[in-house]
Amino acid sequence: MLYWLPDLRRWAEVVAHFLRPGGAFYLVEHHPFVAMLDDTAGAALRVSAPYFHGPEPERVESYGSYAASGDTFQGLEYGWRHTLGEVISAVIAAGLRLEYLHEFPYSDFPALPAMERGEDGWWRLQGENGDLIPLLFSLRATK
Numbered sequence: 001m002l003y004w005l006p007d008l009r010r011w012a013e014v015v016a017h018f019l020r021p022g023g024a025f026y027l028v029e030h031h032p033f034v035a036m037l038d039d040t041a042g043a044a045l046r047v048s049a050p051y052f053h054g055p056e057p058e059r060v061e062s063y064g065s066y067a068a069s070g071d072t073f074q075g076l077e078y079g080w081r082h083t084l085g086e087v088i089s090a091v092i093a094a095g096l097r098l099e100y101l102h103e104f105p106y107s108d109f110p111a112l113p114a115m116e117r118g119e120d121g122w123w124r125l126q127g128e129n130g131d132l133i134p135l136l137f138s139l140r141a142t143k
Helices: 008-018 032-036 084-093
Strands: 024-030 058-063 073-079 097-104 115-117 123-125 136-142
Touching: 008 084, 024 032, 024 084, 084 097, 084 136
Parallel strands: none
Antiparallel strands: 024 136, 058 073, 097 136, 115 123
């Protein structure tokens, strides 16, 4: 979801505005590290994109949708890569208190071709290094 937001500071201000004192905000999101990896079918696990971005959005040809994959071209999509530090800094700058940040070696969808769904329903990278990189993160912040 954060990928489609150009201004994380404003997003966090809106979150803080709608929380009452003592209220909690919980976010689960795809880890920004995953966006650096080559997602081409058959490709070795390698870095193919920068972690840090500029002010301009990334332009991507979209196939399928976020809800269902597919081979049909849907159009152009624009998004902004945000680092984990930018997400946390926006939450703190909005006046929220960060209670925790967790990172996980599994995902809710197959972000990379070398992922398989486990019996627990989570998608993981296969092979001896499958649990070495973060695929999801969560944070909890309070007002």
